[in-house]
Amino acid sequence: MSGSADxxxxxxxxxxxxxxxxxxxxxxxxxxxxxxxxVNAVFRTVHSIxxxxxxxxxxxLVSFAHAFENVLDDVRAGTVSVSPEMLAVFYKSSDRLADLxxxxxxxxxxxxxxxxxxxxxxxxxxxxxxxxxxxxPDDFEAIGFALELPEVNDLPELEGDGxxxxxxxxxxxxxxxxxxxxAALLIRALKDLGELEITADxxxxxxxxxxxxxxxxxxxxxxxxxxxxxxxxxxxxxxxEDQCALEIIxxxxxxxxxxxxxxxxxxxxxxxxxxxxPISPESPTVISADTRADIEGISIFGxxxxxxxxxxxxxxxxxxxxxxxxxxxxxEMVISEAMLTQSVxxxxxxxxxxxxxxxxxxxxxxxxxxxSVMAIRAQxxxxxxxxxxxxxxxxxxxxxxxxxxxxxxxTVEVDKTVIERLADPLTHMIRNAxxxxxxxxxxxxxxxxxxxxxxxxxxxxRSGRVVIELSDxxxxxxxxxxxxxxxxxxxxxxDADLADTEIDNLLFLPGFSTNDVVSNMSGRGVGMDVVxxxxxxxxxxxxxxxxxxSGTTVSISLPLTLxxxxxxxxxxxxxxxxxPTSALxxxxxxxxxxxxxxxxxxxxxxxxxxxxxVLDLGACLGYREMPQDxxxxxxLLIENENGRRTAVAVDQVFDQREVVIKGLETNxxxxxxIAAATIxxxxxxxxxxxxxxxxxxxxxxxxxxxxxxxxVLNNG
Amino acid sequence: xxxxxxxxxxxxxxxxxxAQALENAGFEVALAEDGQQGLDKLEDSQPDxxxxxxxxxxxxxxxxxxxxxxxxxxxxxxxxxxxxxxxxALKARARDAGATGxxxxxFDEGKLVSxxxxxxxx
Amino acid sequence: xxNNVAVDIHQSREIVAFHVADQGFCIDIGYVREIRGWTPxxxxxxxxxxxxxxxxLRGTVLPVVDLSLRLGLGVTNPSPRHVIIIVMLDERxxxxxxxxxxxxxxxxxxxxxxxxxxxxxxTRNFIxxxxxxxxxxxxxxxxxxxxxxxxxxxTC
Numbered sequence: 005m006s007g008s009a010d011x012x013x014x015x016x017x018x019x020x021x022x023x024x025x026x027x028x029x030x031x032x033x034x035x036x037x038x039x040x041x042x043v044n045a046v047f048r049t050v051h052s053i054x055x056x057x058x059x060x061x062x063x064x065l066v067s068f069a070h071a072f073e074n075v076l077d078d079v080r081a082g083t084v085s086v087s088p089e090m091l092a093v094f095y096k097s098s099d100r101l102a103d104l105x106x107x108x109x110x111x112x113x114x115x116x117x118x119x120x121x122x123x124x125x126x127x128x129x130x131x132x133x134x135x136x137x138x139x140x141p142d143d144f145e146a147i148g149f150a151l152e153l154p155e156v157n158d159l160p161e162l163e164g165d166g167x168x169x170x171x172x173x174x175x176x177x178x179x180x181x182x183x184x185x186x187a188a189l190l191i192r193a194l195k196d197l198g199e200l201e202i203t204a205d206x207x208x209x210x211x212x213x214x215x216x217x218x219x220x221x222x223x224x225x226x227x228x229x230x231x232x233x234x235x236x237x238x239x240x241x242x243x244x245e246d247q248c249a250l251e252i253i254x255x256x257x258x259x260x261x262x263x264x265x266x267x268x269x270x271x272x273x274x275x276x277x278x279x280x281x282p283i284s285p286e287s288p289t290v291i292s293a294d295t296r297a298d299i300e301g302i303s304i305f306g307x308x309x310x311x312x313x314x315x316x317x318x319x320x321x322x323x324x325x326x327x328x329x330x331x332x333x334x335x336e337m338v339i340s341e342a343m344l345t346q347s348v349x350x351x352x353x354x355x356x357x358x359x360x361x362x363x364x365x366x367x368x369x370x371x372x373x374x375x376s377v378m379a380i381r382a383q384x385x386x387x388x389x390x391x392x393x394x395x396x397x398x399x400x401x402x403x404x405x406x407x408x409x410x411x412x413x414x415t416v417e418v419d420k421t422v423i424e425r426l427a428d429p430l431t432h433m434i435r436n437a438x439x440x441x442x443x444x445x446x447x448x449x450x451x452x453x454x455x456x457x458x459x460x461x462x463x464x465x466r467s468g469r470v471v472i473e474l475s476d477x478x479x480x481x482x483x484x485x486x487x488x489x490x491x492x493x494x495x496x497x498x499d500a501d502l503a504d505t506e507i508d509n510l511l512f513l514p515g516f517s518t519n520d521v522v523s524n525m526s527g528r529g530v531g532m533d534v535v536x537x538x539x540x541x542x543x544x545x546x547x548x549x550x551x552x553x554s555g556t557t558v559s560i561s562l563p564l565t566l567x568x569x570x571x572x573x574x575x576x577x578x579x580x581x582x583x584p585t586s587a588l589x590x591x592x593x594x595x596x597x598x599x600x601x602x603x604x605x606x607x608x609x610x611x612x613x614x615x616x617x618v619l620d621l622g623a624c625l626g627y628r629e630m631p632q633d634x635x636x637x638x639x640l641l642i643e644n645e646n647g648r649r650t651a652v653a654v655d656q657v658f659d660q661r662e663v664v665i666k667g668l669e670t671n672x673x674x675x676x677x678i679a680a681a682t683i684x685x686x687x688x689x690x691x692x693x694x695x696x697x698x699x700x701x702x703x704x705x706x707x708x709x710x711x712x713x714x715x716v717l718n719n720g
Numbered sequence: 721x722x723x724x725x726x727x728x729x730x731x732x733x734x735x736x737x738x739a740q741a742l743e744n745a746g747f748e749v750a751l752a753e754d755g756q757q758g759l760d761k762l763e764d765s766q767p768d769x770x771x772x773x774x775x776x777x778x779x780x781x782x783x784x785x786x787x788x789x790x791x792x793x794x795x796x797x798x799x800x801x802x803x804x805x806x807x808x809a810l811k812a813r814a815r816d817a818g819a820t821g822x823x824x825x826x827f828d829e830g831k832l833v834s835x836x837x838x839x840x841x842x
Numbered sequence: 843x844x845n846n847v848a849v850d851i852h853q854s855r856e857i858v859a860f861h862v863a864d865q866g867f868c869i870d871i872g873y874v875r876e877i878r879g880w881t882p883x884x885x886x887x888x889x890x891x892x893x894x895x896x897x898x899l900r901g902t903v904l905p906v907v908d909l910s911l912r913l914g915l916g917v918t919n920p921s922p923r924h925v926i927i928i929v930m931l932d933e934r935x936x937x938x939x940x941x942x943x944x945x946x947x948x949x950x951x952x953x954x955x956x957x958x959x960x961x962x963x964x965t966r967n968f969i970x971x972x973x974x975x976x977x978x979x980x981x982x983x984x985x986x987x988x989x990x991x992x993x994x995x996x997t998c
Binding site: 008048054183 | 730732733734775796798804812818822825826827839840841
Binding site for chain 3: 332335336339579624625626627666667668670671672673675676677678681683687688689690691
């Protein structure tokens with residue numbers, strides 16, 4: 005049934021939230037800020053996962069969650085107190101739970117393992133009571149949530165033989181009614197079991213004047229002829245066992261003629277208000293002013309009980325495909341709008357006309373619409389950050405270092421796809437930070453630092469971009485070592501004169517395996533060049549800042565969305581190209597810039613007292629030779645993440661506008677110097693320049709991307 | 721007349737399952753995410769019976785029952801608790817707290833319907 | 843899509859036949875998304891010469907391959923009469939610039955013969971076999987090989 009599939013999917017989505025809450029709770033327990041409610045919440049998350057898993061027949065998940073839950077229950081009850089060792093097991097268990105959920109979600113669930121070391125560890129942690137008070141996992145019957153026909157109507161078939169007769173004496177106590185049960189319903193349920201003879205014993209009913217309204221005084225004598233056995237009859241009274249006096253005696257006489265049940269029902273109807281409990285429970289038809297006060301009283305109580313819980317936002321879950329379709333349509337609409345604007349402007353209407361005013365409004369609306377639609381895809385980075393805490397734990401364990409993980413700004417929202425694709429680069433970065441960034445404990449102590457290293461992951465919005473930083477409080481990049489290694493590998497010339505940040509960023513060079521630096525973590529030889537190319541594929545940039553003795557920060561700057569970009573539409577060698585404005589500082593007419601030849605063939609211009617290299621965009625992209633004469637051209641002064649500036653010559657600048665980013669990776673691949681493409685108002689494609697790759701700033705860049713541009717410069 | 725059920729559970733999955741099973745069985749369903757919200761929704765949903773989880777944030781199932789039983793008009797409202805265990809101790813505790821009955825998880829539609837019919841007039 | 847291809851291999855295959863440099867070629871119809879008239883493309887920097895540029899297919903940006911040049915049969919000077927066959931392979935969409943599409947045929951798979959040795963090296967690399975219909979030779983193109991090599995992140 006499709007409904008069930010939806011529920012199943014919903015369950016796994018909920019598991020993500022629950023695992024997130026679990027991680028939050030464990031962190032709070034770890035840093036000592038947890039109160040009873042936090043511990044309770046931790047218990048609840050595991051309990052809820054178990055509950056849902058049981059409903060879907062995920063036995064492995066159930067049995068692990070069950071073992072975990074038992075210990076948490078002891079913690080909650082205060083029978084065991086939490087030690088750091090215990091918390092370590094909890095973290096491990098939380099990781100295992102996440103793995104099991106993932107396995108179950110992908111349908112790869114294995115049968116519960118009989119000798120699971122972690123389950124054993126959890127058992128050992130349990131309080132002195134030890135034994136499962138709850139059903140054991142084996143008893144925890146996994147009923148598939150099949151919504152088949154209900155079986156309640158499978159009433160016993162009335163056959164002549166096999167019937168027994170019971171005499172039932174049933175005297176309700178007042179608690180029975182107080183709990184919302186109803187003698188009439190119980191009698192009716194008995195009637196469903198067979199033929200029932202009902203006699204009300206009114207002997208205990210007091211006279212009206214002595215009546216206590218909430219003290220029941222009627223007893224029932226019942227005779228039941230049924231196929232069912234005694235336990236089935238007891239089952240009827242399951243909810244009210246100790247709220248009534250109950251006697252069930254099998255008398256087994258032949259079933260002779262019984263008086264009509266309605267005769268006995270008549271008895272009830274003759275005397276209803278005095279002793280009969282109401283047939284239907286009092287339903288809360290009108291809530292009077294004083295009951296409202298009751299409810300508010302509870303509210304206040306409730307508020308006191310939880311002060312940290314934030315108000316629940318109303319949300320709906322939407323298929324991502326629908327959102328993407330919407331985003332695509334809006335993207336197309338923006339293009340159409342641009343086409344229309346272009347056509348209108350080509351009509352050269354007189355200024356102040358209504359069409360242009362309406363177009364301006366349309367433009368405003370469509371850009372707002374686009375922003376709103378993009379916001380749908382934005383998600384907080386928190387789950388990503390939480391996953392990273394596991395990486396820190398694992399890396400710390402592998403390297404034998406003590407590491408603490410801290411996060412800042414985990415409510416910052418980023419495009420869902422960006423978040424998903426950040427997981428791998430961040431994992432590499434964190435492994436590097438723990439492995440290479442943090443010193444061995446004895447060196448830390450010798451340097452007067454806390455023995456436990458700290459790795460901090462932060463997210464923040466900064467000028468229209470999201471900046472994600474990973475910092476460690478380790479020794480910083482060993483620049484001498486990096487430099488000499490780069491020379492040894494032929495990545496830089498022997499006599500290269502590099503600034504400190506340039507040396508730090510050598511780590512991003514392909515072939516600069518971090519393993520060679522100081523690695524202990526075998527088999528993890530992931531170079532930072534992979535990180536860089538992954539970040540670049542997201543339209544992001546990454547830089548390293550390091551200060552000797554006090555640590556290293558890797559900083560990733562990402563666009564808020566993968567879908568649009570603010571760009572300057574320019575012409576280079578006759579081709580229309582888009583330059584992202586994020587890197588653009590100013591535009592200068594080449595005639596006024598004073599382009600000079602420096603040395604043999606490098607072109608420079610002076611800007612704010614600094615000599616800035618000059619490139620030709622058309623030449624960089626291989627569209628033409630380096631022009632001999634820059635007159636008539638426009639220079640775009642662009643600045644990269646390192647603060648290095650370059651002037652890029654273009655034929656002319658058209659206008660600045662928001663463009664829809666169309667990736668080239670899927671259908672084509674990576675193009676040096678090009679970040680992506682977009683579709684212009686006339687339906688043609690324009691390429692979007694990756695300004696970072698146009699920089700022949702250092703030999704590092706020469707090596708990386710500058711080969712062609714450098715070559716062109718040599719020719720020119 | 722359609723029987724109306726208020727189902728309270730902090731787990732979205734459980735709420736979804738309860739809603740689906742109950743609606744399938746022809747009940748009218750209102751949902752709440754915890755005991756506090758359950759109390760808040762009593763007025764609007766006018767349930768004939770309440771099904772509630774025990775362990776929930778803000779106000780747990782027992783707190784919810786206490787809140788209901790403390791109101792004279794709601795004293796007779798049948799309340800079934802959802803539980804994963806069926807130990808006598810828990811049952812006693814549930815009864816002491818004022819629960820009308822219980823449903824042991826995992827439940828299916830049949831279990832729900834028979835439990836409801838035990839406590840609500842058809 | 844790949845499934846269709848797999849099934850067809852055992853029985854018969856439906857192919858799209860077309861002309862490139864006055865020669866007959868075909869590809870399996872399973873790869874073909876649509877067929878369009880030529881529209882100007884945007885030139886890609888640092889691309890192989892047979893990549894004509896990028897085209898816009900209702901919002902999707904995809905490269906166009908000059909099939910003639912790719913097969914070593916000379917550069918095509920596209921005109922509005924030229925045709926672009928949009929093919930899709932493993933999520934990847936590419937346009938193939940050809941002279942004209944001539945036919946859609948259903949051919950028994952057994953009819954495909956190995957490529958004769960006489961074919962030139964450049965062409966042979968991309969041909970998986972040859973059909974002969976009424977004395978005319980139709981070369982079956984290996985689509986996976988004809989697509990431009992995926993441009994990696996390697997630097998230049």
